[in-house]
Amino acid sequence: MAQISARARAALYGLLSARFNTLLSTVAPAYGAQPFTIDFLSAPKSVNFFWGALDPDDLEETTVYKLPLMTLYSSQSANRHAQKPATFAGVxxxxxxVVLSWRAGNANQDYEALGDALEEVMNTLADELAQRNWVVSxxxxxxxxxxxxxxWYQVLRFSFMFEVLA
Structure with missing residues (x-):
């Protein structure tokens, strides 16, 4: 049986669980931001890592969770039939x-620094996936x-595009 989205999701999860917390703890201070950790290893019972495209407002009403939190999910696949014979050859x-959180109060604080640090971390992980022979943007x-x-909270949506041959 061909694994399409599952292969890409497994590769991304493997790298996130192995490198995300370490990278963020290294990168965040350079931006003047406070790093945080995601409990990948307790999934699916983690309180700050969830499988699926979950809305933070829905979580607030239904689930025990802790901010900041992260979700991971498949969002799209397109078989371009780029190579034959293959069950799937596409993207x-x-x-x-990532849902970030800041203490309530007035809005005069820096909401950009932690997002900038996360952007660098996720870009670094995408580069590492590319070095492992995945074509990733x-x-x-x-x-x-x-x-x-x-x-206060903010949702940062990261999108990783994989070339998959299955």
Missing amino acids: VRMGSD MGMDRGPVRRGQQN
């Missing part, structure tokens, strides 16, 4: 959302900073 897009969308029930 798979993986998504990883990475992009990031920063959502607006919003007021939650108790904190």
Whole structure:
């Protein structure tokens, strides 16, 4: 059986779980940001790592969680039939959302530094995947900073595009 999205997701998860926390603890101070850790190894029972494209507002109403948190999910696949014979020869897009949080209060604080550090970390991981013979591109969308029930929060959406042959 061909593994399409599962192969790309496994490669990304393997690298995230092995390198994300260490990289962020190294990179964040250079941006004047406080690093945090994600508990990858307790998945699926982690309180700050979740499989799937979950909305933070829905989590707040239904699930025990801890901010900052990360999600990992498959968001798109497209078989371009680029190579024959192959069951799948195309692109798979993986998504990883990071929900950041700041203490409630007035809005006059730096909301960019931690996002900048995360952008560098995720780009470094994409480069490492490329060195492992994955063709990967990475992009990031920063959502607006919003007021939650108790904190300010922001969702950063990372998109990893993989070339997959299965």
